[in-house]
Amino acid sequence: MSKASKAVISGLGKFVPSRKLTNKDFEKMVDTSDEWITSRTGIKERRIAADDETTSDLGYKAALDALDDSGITAQKLDLILVATVTPDKVFPATACIIQDKLGADNIPAFDIEAGCSGFVYAVNIASQFIESGSYENILVIGAETLSKITDYEDRSTCVLFGDGAGAAVLQPADEGGLLSFTMGADGSGSDYLQIPAGGSARPTSQKTVANREHYIKMAGNEVFKFAVKTMARASRKVVEDAGKKTEDIDLFVPHQANTRIIEAAAKRLNLKSDEVFVNLPKYGNTSGASVPLALKEAQEEGLLNKGDNIVLVAFGAGLTWSSALIEWV
Numbered sequence: 001m002s003k004a005s006k007a008v009i010s011g012l013g014k015f016v017p018s019r020k021l022t023n024k025d026f027e028k029m030v031d032t033s034d035e036w037i038t039s040r041t042g043i044k045e046r047r048i049a050a051d052d053e054t055t056s057d058l059g060y061k062a063a064l065d066a067l068d069d070s071g072i073t074a075q076k077l078d079l080i081l082v083a084t085v086t087p088d089k090v091f092p093a094t095a096c097i098i099q100d101k102l103g104a105d106n107i108p109a110f111d112i113e114a115g116c117s118g119f120v121y122a123v124n125i126a127s128q129f130i131e132s133g134s135y136e137n138i139l140v141i142g143a144e145t146l147s148k149i150t151d152y153e154d155r156s157t158c159v160l161f162g163d164g165a166g167a168a169v170l171q172p173a174d175e176g177g178l179l180s181f182t183m184g185a186d187g188s189g190s191d192y193l194q195i196p197a198g199g200s201a202r203p204t205s206q207k208t209v210a211n212r213e214h215y216i217k218m219a220g221n222e223v224f225k226f227a228v229k230t231m232a233r234a235s236r237k238v239v240e241d242a243g244k245k246t247e248d249i250d251l252f253v254p255h256q257a258n259t260r261i262i263e264a265a266a267k268r269l270n271l272k273s274d275e276v277f278v279n280l281p282k283y284g285n286t287s288g289a290s291v292p293l294a295l296k297e298a299q300e301e302g303l304l305n306k307g308d309n310i311v312l313v314a315f316g317a318g319l320t321w322s323s324a325l326i327e328w329v
Helices: 023-027 034-041 055-070 094-102 118-131 187-192 206-210 220-241 259-268 287-300
Strands: 006-015 019-022 045-048 079-083 109-112 138-145 163-173 177-185 251-254 309-316 320-327
Touching: 006 055, 006 118, 006 177, 006 287, 019 023, 023 034, 034 259, 045 163, 055 094, 055 138, 055 163, 055 287, 079 094, 079 118, 094 109, 094 138, 109 118, 118 138, 118 163, 118 177, 118 287, 118 309, 118 320, 138 287, 163 287, 177 220, 187 220, 220 259, 220 309, 220 320, 251 259, 251 287, 287 309
Parallel strands: 079 109, 079 138, 251 309
Antiparallel strands: 006 163, 019 045, 138 163, 177 320, 309 320
16 A cells, blocks of 8 residues: 555545525525525525435435546545435445445445534545555545425525535545644534434434424524634644645635635635635535535636645534645645
8 A cells, every 4th residue: 555645635526416496495485585595694596306316326426526537436446435414324324325336345435424524524534544555545425415304394494405415536645635634523512503303312203203303403693603713713723734824725615504604714814705615605505515515616617726725624513623724736
């Protein structure tokens, strides 16, 4: 195995369902308006998976795109990591299902459950396997079908979430790549963003179903305050750990949850609008798929150039946070 010192992203991919759910559609479903949603979140529409479309379906298609972009086949992979809060099943891991669909026989595959921070967590974990020389070709996927766990009678949360998948292939290189990372969690805020029932604390029952406890519940104000503070702090840490300054950031790719959160974090980092990538209006909050979807679209728009310093950052249920500084190659 290689002893290269850095893990680089050699390929990116994405996939989103074809169905769109717009703010105008929500005006017919709950007591809300396009103006209210847009002004408070920045979201205009989101993609919604078909009834028979699973998280592994979305992740598999994003994986094919990333593999094609990297120029390697699934048979060359050494490991598959999937970040998701909406697995196909409680077990087995969705990563194992995608492994089978790809025909990447006998390699390790497992899921990362760190809320919306999951993809950045997984990239950081994958980099350790590469930097240690254990593996050379790792597929990291962020995939979600949040529409399956969204309560479309709850006007405070239903407008926020969408479905999609993004993927990245990580490989070793002698220079560039992941320069620094940070991960963290504050479990004291675990109740702020959760699905209350369906686990060992509140097993599924007629009562939990009737009480709609199997849908996303969020304390919006608490999550907002946590996000604004944490995204800027985590981003600043990875920049400083790499011996750089915030003015060295060429592109900021944050979790796409709310434009006010993104703008507040960017302001704290003294970033200009053209240094911040936002695709939130098209997709809403896609949790673990958010950052890789944004990164792939930044690539498509020609915004990822050799030598650029790219900051990835996310926050999520847990409460968790994670950031990475990547020198693009």
